[in-house]
Amino acid sequence: MKKLSIRKGNIIYIGNKKYEVINAVDLKQALLKDADTGETGLFPIQQLRAAPESETVKNNRAPVEHIKEEHMEEAKRRYEIIKPLLGAGRTRMDIGRRAKEYGHCAETLYIWINKYEAEGTLSALAPMYEDRGGKGKHRIKEEVETVIAEVIQGFMEKGKKFTTKEIHREVKIKCRNAGLKAPHENTLRNRIGGMSKREIMKHTEGSAKAGAVYDPVRGSFNVSHPLDVIQIDETPLDIIIVDEVYRQPMGRPFITIAEDICSRTAYGFYISLEHPSFFTVGQCLYMGIMPKQEFLREAGVEGEWDVWGLPQKVVIHTDNAKWYRGKDMRRFCDEYGWDVTFRPKKMPKYGGHIERLIETVNNEIHKLPGTTYSNPKEKGEYDSEAKAVMTIKELEAWVTNFIVREYHNRPHDGLNKMTPMKKYEIGILGDETTPGTGLPDIIQGDDAIKLKLSLLPMVERTVQRNGVTIDSIPYYSDVLRQYAEREEPGKKKKREYVFKRDPRDISIIYFYAPDLKEYFPIPYRNVSWPPISIWDLRKAQKHLKDKNIEGYNEYNIFKAHIERKRIEEEAAKKTKAVRREHAAKERYREREKMGKNKAASSEPLHKTAKYAGGIAKRAVESSVDDIFANPKPSGDIEVIHPEKDEEGDER
Numbered sequence: 282m283k284k285l286s287i288r289k290g291n292i293i294y295i296g297n298k299k300y301e302v303i304n305a306v307d308l309k310q311a312l313l314k315d316a317d318t319g320e321t322g323l324f325p326i327q328q329l330r331a332a333p334e335s336e337t338v339k340n341n342r343a344p345v346e347h348i349k350e351e352h353m354e355e356a357k358r359r360y361e362i363i364k365p366l367l368g369a370g371r372t373r374m375d376i377g378r379r380a381k382e383y384g385h386c387a388e389t390l391y392i393w394i395n396k397y398e399a400e401g402t403l404s405a406l407a408p409m410y411e412d413r414g415g416k417g418k419h420r421i422k423e424e425v426e427t428v429i430a431e432v433i434q435g436f437m438e439k440g441k442k443f444t445t446k447e448i449h450r451e452v453k454i455k456c457r458n459a460g461l462k463a464p465h466e467n468t469l470r471n472r473i474g475g476m477s478k479r480e481i482m483k484h485t486e487g488s489a490k491a492g493a494v495y496d497p498v499r500g501s502f503n504v505s506h507p508l509d510v511i512q513i514d515e516t517p518l519d520i521i522i523v524d525e526v527y528r529q530p531m532g533r534p535f536i537t538i539a540e541d542i543c544s545r546t547a548y549g550f551y552i553s554l555e556h557p558s559f560f561t562v563g564q565c566l567y568m569g570i571m572p573k574q575e576f577l578r579e580a581g582v583e584g585e586w587d588v589w590g591l592p593q594k595v596v597i598h599t600d601n602a603k604w605y606r607g608k609d610m611r612r613f614c615d616e617y618g619w620d621v622t623f624r625p626k627k628m629p630k631y632g633g634h635i636e637r638l639i640e641t642v643n644n645e646i647h648k649l650p651g652t653t654y655s656n657p658k659e660k661g662e663y664d665s666e667a668k669a670v671m672t673i674k675e676l677e678a679w680v681t682n683f684i685v686r687e688y689h690n691r692p693h694d695g696l697n698k699m700t701p702m703k704k705y706e707i708g709i710l711g712d713e714t715t716p717g718t719g720l721p722d723i724i725q726g727d728d729a730i731k732l733k734l735s736l737l738p739m740v741e742r743t744v745q746r747n748g749v750t751i752d753s754i755p756y757y758s759d760v761l762r763q764y765a766e767r768e769e770p771g772k773k774k775k776r777e778y779v780f781k782r783d784p785r786d787i788s789i790i791y792f793y794a795p796d797l798k799e800y801f802p803i804p805y806r807n808v809s810w811p812p813i814s815i816w817d818l819r820k821a822q823k824h825l826k827d828k829n830i831e832g833y834n835e836y837n838i839f840k841a842h843i844e845r846k847r848i849e850e851e852a853a854k855k856t857k858a859v860r861r862e863h864a865a866k867e868r869y870r871e872r873e874k875m876g877k878n879k880a881a882s883s884e885p886l887h888k889t890a891k892y893a894g895g896i897a898k899r900a901v902e903s904s905v906d907d908i909f910a911n912p913k914p915s916g917d918i919e920v921i922h923p924e925k926d927e928e929g930d931e932r
Contacts, residue, residue, distance in 0.1 A: 284401065284722035284725070285329055285330065285725055287302055287311050287326065287720045287722075288719055288720075289303065289304050290302065292316070293331065294329070295313075295324060295328050295329060297335050298315070298316075298317075299316040299317070300314060300324075301314045301316055303321060307706070307710065308585075308587035308710070309325060309326055309585070310323045310325060311324060326572075326720070327572060329723075331723075331726075344735050344793070344798075345402070345404045345613065346612055346735055346779070347793060350430060351426050351429065351430045353407055356403050356404060356406040356407040356408075360403060360406055362379065362383050362393070363379075363390055363393050363394050363397065366379060366390070367394065367397065376390050376391065403618060425461050425464060428452055428455050429464065432452050433448060436451075445466060445469055446466070448469050449463075449466045452464065506543055507543045507705050508541060508721060509543055509593055510543070510592070511540070511541060511592050512540050513538070513539040513540075513562065514538065514636065514639065515538070516639050516643075517533045518533060518534050518536050518552070518642070518646055519647060519655055520649055520651050520653060520665075521669040522651070522671055523669050523670060523671065523672055524672065526853075527850070528670070530651075530669050531554060531673075533653060534552050534554050534676065535553055535556065535557055536552050537550065537553075538565065538639060541705065543705075544705035544708055545634070545638070545695060545696060545701040545704065546588050546689060547638065549565045549569030550565055550680065550684075551564040551568065552676060558738075559607055559609050559610055559736075563735075563736030563737070564736065566613075567732065567733055567736050569588070570590065570724065572587075572589045576681075577685070580677060580678045584686050586684070586685050587705075588705060590720075591617055609738075613736070634695075642688075643655065651665055651666075651668050652665060688701070689701050734791055734800050738781070738782065738784065739781055740779075740781075741779055743776065744767070745765060748803070748806050749792075749803070752818060752822075753835060753838055754805065754838065755805070755806040755835060756804065756805060756806055757803065758792075758801065760794065761792065778792065779792075780792055782815075784814060784816070786812050787815055788810070789805075790802075810835070811839070811843075818838065818842075820842075821838050821845060822838070825841050
C-alpha cells in the first residue's frame, strides 16, 4: 500500500517536484526542502503526494477480500514470527535467533519484514503462489491446499483437541482418495502453527476459556496516544427526518460513530435510514481513515477536522452486533492488524466513552425541530412528525458542524478541562513535555480507491455472454467479454466472480478482474434507466410482489419504480394541498377570533367591518370553505387563499 508518510527525511512530491520533509509544523502544514534548490517553505498537507503526478502508482496486490483464506492464515503465521522484530532496535542477531527458532533462514525474515514495513498490511505477507512459475513454483497444488483447509476446519468444528499427526493422517487419506500427493507433516505443522491460538481454543475448549486466556483485561482504558484505540457504536438519533423532494416525514435515522479514546475527538460517522450493517460501519471507518477536507466542502461546513489515519495499536471496542463478526469485517480488520474486542453483553459501561459522545449529540439534537426527545414524558404532546424539517443531508451537515465548531473545542471533563482537539494535537505533534507520534500516514490514489471498494457489500455471480445480472437487472461492459462462461478450474461448473456495489446507487457495479487484480466499473446494460438505490429496488420488488407479478425483468422493475414515484408524488401533492388548506383555515380562525375579541368590547364584527354586499356577515356566520369557494372581500378584511402565501406567491 502506497501511503504518504510525512516524517522527517522522507521524500514527497507536489505535482512532479521533489521535496524532503523537514517536519510538520501543525496538523495542516509541513516544512519542506526543495530537493533541487535546497530552499525551504511551508506547504499545505493536502497538496502533498507520495509519488510524482506523472507517475501512476499501481498496487498490483489483490485486495484483501480476494486473497484465499489459507494464504491469509499463512500471512498471519509470518506476521506472528516477525512481530517482535518490527520497528527500531532489532539486530541481525535478533533476526537470526528468531529465524532459527521457527525453522527459517534469516534472509526470509528480512524479506517479510521489508514487505510488511513497506506496505503496513497483513496481505503484504500473503504468499503469491499463483504469480510464480517454473522452477520456483510452490510445491503444493491448489487442490491440496483446499484439502488441508477443509480437514483443519473439520477438526475445529468437532470441538475437540487435535494434533498435527491426526491432521496429517486425515489429509493423507483424502489426498490418496483424490489422486493427489499428500504434503509433508512439517508443512501441516507450519500451517497450524500460524493459526490464531485464540480461534483454535474457542473451537476446542469453548469461547469462555478462549476469552479468559486471550482477551484483554476489561476495565478502564489507559491510552497513551491518538489513534491507539478507536471505539465504535451505532444508535437511532432522536429526530424525525424528511425526504429531499416532498419534505415528508421518513422516520428516525441511525448514526454509526467512532471516537478516538485518547483525545475524545470524533473519528468519523455515517448517518442513514437503513439499519446498521457492514456497509454503514465501513463508511464510518472510511471517513475516519481519510482526510476530511473534501467531506467538509461537500457538506458546506466551514471549519477544520484534522483527524485522520489508520489506527496504530488498534483495538476497536464494539457491542455484539452480528455484522462486526462477519467475514468481511474480520478480513478488513486483519488486513490492518486491528484486534476487534467485543464489549461484554449486559455490561454497557465498557462502551462508556462512545456512549457519552452519542448522548452529547442527541442532547443537542433535542433542540432541533422534529426531535423525538429521549423519553415520552420529556416529549409530552410535541408532534415530532409535524415539526420535522431536516433532510438526512441537512442533518449530516448539522452533526458535522456541531462536531467541528463546538464539540471538538469544548473543555472536556475527562481530559482535565482540555479540549478534544487540543489533546489530539499534542498527542500527534507533542509539546514541551510530551513527544508526539507524528502525523499519521495518508492513503492516496489507487490504494484509496481499493480501500473504499473493500468496504462495499459483495455479491458473486457468473458472467454470461450478454454480461452479468444481479437482482434481475443486467449490466454490461466490454471488459466482461473475456470472462464470459468460464468454468472453475477442474470442475464442470461456471466460475463465479466478485462484484461490489454501493447501496446508494446501483446503476454501476464494480467487477474484480482476478488476473489484473483491479476493479472495473460496469454500468446498466440499458444505460437509459435512471439511477436507483438498493432500497428503491427493494420497494419496486415489493410493489411487483403485491401485484402478484412473478418472473419479472428489468423492465418490470423500472416501470414499478417509476409508478411508485408517480404515486408518491401525487400523494405528496395532495398532502401538501391539505396542509396548505389546513394552514389557511387556521390562519382565518385566528383572525376571526381576534375579531370576536374586539367585538366583545365594542360593536359586532358584521356592523363594524367594511364589507360590501353582506360579506362581513358571511365571514362570521358561514364556513371558511364557503368563503374560499366564492370570496368577495372588500375593505380592510383579508382573506387568505390556500394556494398562496402571504406575499401572494404560488406555493
